[in-house]
Amino acid sequence: MLPYIGHEQKLPTWESHMKGLTGKYFEKFGTDANAFQAYINKNFDYIYCDPKAFFTWTVDEDVAQLGVSNHSIKLLDTCIDMLRRKDREDLALKVLKRYTGEDFTAANEWSSWLSKNRKKLYFSETNGYRFVINTYN
Numbered sequence: 001m002l003p004y005i006g007h008e009q010k011l012p013t014w015e016s017h018m019k020g021l022t023g024k025y026f027e028k029f030g031t032d033a034n035a036f037q038a039y040i041n042k043n044f045d046y047i048y049c050d051p052k053a054f055f056t057w058t059v060d061e062d063v064a065q066l067g068v069s070n071h072s073i074k075l076l077d078t079c080i081d082m083l084r085r086k087d088r089e090d091l092a093l094k095v096l097k098r099y100t101g102e103d104f105t106a107a108n109e110w111s112s113w114l115s116k117n118r119k120k121l122y123f124s125e126t127n128g129y130r131f132v133i134n135t136y137n
Helices: 014-029 033-042 059-067 074-085 088-099 107-120
Strands: 047-048 057-059 121-124 130-134
Touching: 014 033, 014 130, 033 107, 059 121, 074 088, 074 107, 107 121
Parallel strands: none
Antiparallel strands: 047 057, 121 130
């Protein structure tokens, strides 16, 4: 601490602090911390961290449309059901591929894969922000 005695340390402005905290959402919320907090609380189940970036996160609008947490296997069930019903198939496939790393195209392939691996699946925030198969069981 002694080297800092007598040296002025500038504190960030509120705007600068909020820019760093909210990232790309600063344009939407500016310095309104309460509005930003309400947005994050409302969309907490849909936050997605890009595994190819460093601390880059966003609200996954695709998953938010479905209303199912991206940490729940129920998301995979929902998307497979959408494929079966031919309901927004592009959205369902995009979400399934993003959260599994698999590349199937048909509902029966996804269903078979999920049935085979359901009891071994877990959500990993550190292994690609997706569902991973536990190979130790």
